[in-house]
Amino acid sequence: MPLIKEGVLAEDSWQSLADEDELREGPIVVTLERWQSERDSLLARNTPLGVRLRSDQSPALVAEDLERFGLVALEFPKFNDGRAYSYARLLRDRYGFKGEVRAVGGVFRDQFLLMQRCGFDAFEVADKAAVEAWEKAISEISVTYQPGADARRPALALRRNRPAA
Amino acid sequence: MYRYDEFDHTLVTERVHQFRDQVERRLSGELTEDQFKPLRLMNGLYLQLHAYMLRVAVPYGTLSSTQMRKLAYIARRYDKGYGHFTTRQNIQFNWPKLEETPDILAELAEVEMHAIQTSGNCIRNTTSDQFAGAAADEIEDPRVYCEIIRQWSTLHPEFTFLPRKFKIAVTGADHDRAAVRVHDIGLQMRRNEAGEVGFEVIVGGGLGRTPVIGQTIREFLPKQHLLSYLEAILRVYNQLGRRDNLYKARIKILVRSEGIENFARLVEEEWSHIKDSALQLPEDEITRIETYFAPPRYERLEDTVREFEVKRFEDRDFASWVRTNVTAHKEPGYAVATISLKPTGKPPGDASAWQMDAVADLAESYSFSEIRVTHEQNLVLPNVRKADLYALWQSLRDVELATPNAGLLSDMIACPGLDYCNLANARSIPVAQRISERFSDLERQHDIGSLKIKISGCINACGHHHVGHIGLLGVDKKGEEFYQITLGGSADENTAIGKIVGPAFSYDDVVDAVEKIVDTYLNIRSEDEEFSDTFRRVGLTPFKETLYAAH
């Protein structure tokens, strides 16, 4: 699966493991269930660890453990299951998570901007065409009305800083 | 009225470009209809039985005369010469061509309008009291907060893929003309003991197949916390609302399954984290928006206007229009005029391009260029000098817009129904037309008094039948159109869900049934009692008896 990071096609250094897969060398991403049942052995490995959450698994379930993870992958089982938008906000705004927040599953170009604004910074997409569409997708709307988890400044803040006419 | 600044202009223009690009990708075949569907739905473009339908937002139902002229132009240039005003205070065009929709949106952008979030599972157009700013019983103009909500909810990154569509209504008056108790969130402006103005927050109301009356989640929310509180409610709903069943996905179902106390606890917990964030509304931002809604320059007038009283005395037709279509204004010497879009035998809410132009002209001559769209599918000129009412009425009569029936039986709400909508079980508009023909005698309607009939073509309840004094719901009986009748519903501050009176009636019989209900009411009402009062006193039984006596 092509991965977009910082707007370009990126090497994926993480391996996402299903529950029945053997543990491997290098950075791995495990399911919440595996993290919960194999916590001690996973921590003992001392290699970068990520966790993958289904759309019915809130990051609140791992809030206490977040400093142990370098990556949290949030699943979109369908593009229109929007729970992970809130999860990403919670990870960034509430829990101050600084690692990678990755969107996986139903991830399409027309959602890049929304996802980025909610705090996602890595995107697994179906094909390379989506990579080419990135730049346009995140810049075609330049005005934001709400504070988000990104660096964009909402219209309210810009209006207030505008020099008096 | 609110005017766009450079930020608003930029956003709407960029959105037009974005949509044009999406339409081009569809036309070139890069996108399949399945892939295009969610994109067009984010911009109010539906595929109906015969054609595309474009729903244009009229934020909180306020239009300028310039905007109305543009709608007339679009109706003429891109549609079949008319538009349809909806129960969400929006306007729909029923015959646009897909390849022309980006041009329509570009035309709209020129007059500070758009179709953003008029469909899809997102926060929809915020609705309000059609008499806002002019109503005598108002604490403050609710449109200030509607505009603040409009901006906050526009392309909100977190809430674009909610479990289901989400509707917010705001009222500033005691008498609720915005039906705030049947919205996902209803905001009722309140004054607290310290004299500060804020909101009572009502959550989990809604119609559809499971009608629910909203419950108060917070008695008083200070203004500056409006957006953070809304964001907290939406965030809880976005995470916990059901996504496995379309019909259980609205927030009302979540509130019911959690219980209001527990739901409130979840919201308050979320809110405690974001209350003092950048979502807090600065006083100067509220003031900035308020200045846009500053009252027009009213003249100082006597409240009793002799020439108006004389005309009313001399001209019975004028008097009867005044009785139903003119409402008290907070300013002496002014009045609020309702323009009925319910002439006998015409589809409720339709307006032709030339009528729209005429209304734009009249708004300029008589109402500080302002027009409102009501959720009962009429138009309103909110600021008319009493002295001008007669001239206004005469001009309205010339364009067939002077039907004196606001609030009367023929002022019905009907959804598009089987004539347009692919979900319908039965026709709505022709039933409305037949009822208004049956009761075409306006004297009789005046005698019957305030009576709201609402018609939906299926259980999705777009015609709000649950809250009609008489509600008609189209059902399918072995492939035939039938209508289930409910009585006693209400959408105002005494919100009630109507009760089913008995077995459904066929398309042919339903108008007779409505007439029997009305006759029963006339027989048993005590003096001055309105239909809803009588119903509250006597209940279903007498109506049942007359309706089903012969069966």
Ligand code: SF4
């Ligand atoms: S109530 Fe049913 S028939 Fe009427 S517009 Fe809504 S979905 Fe269509």
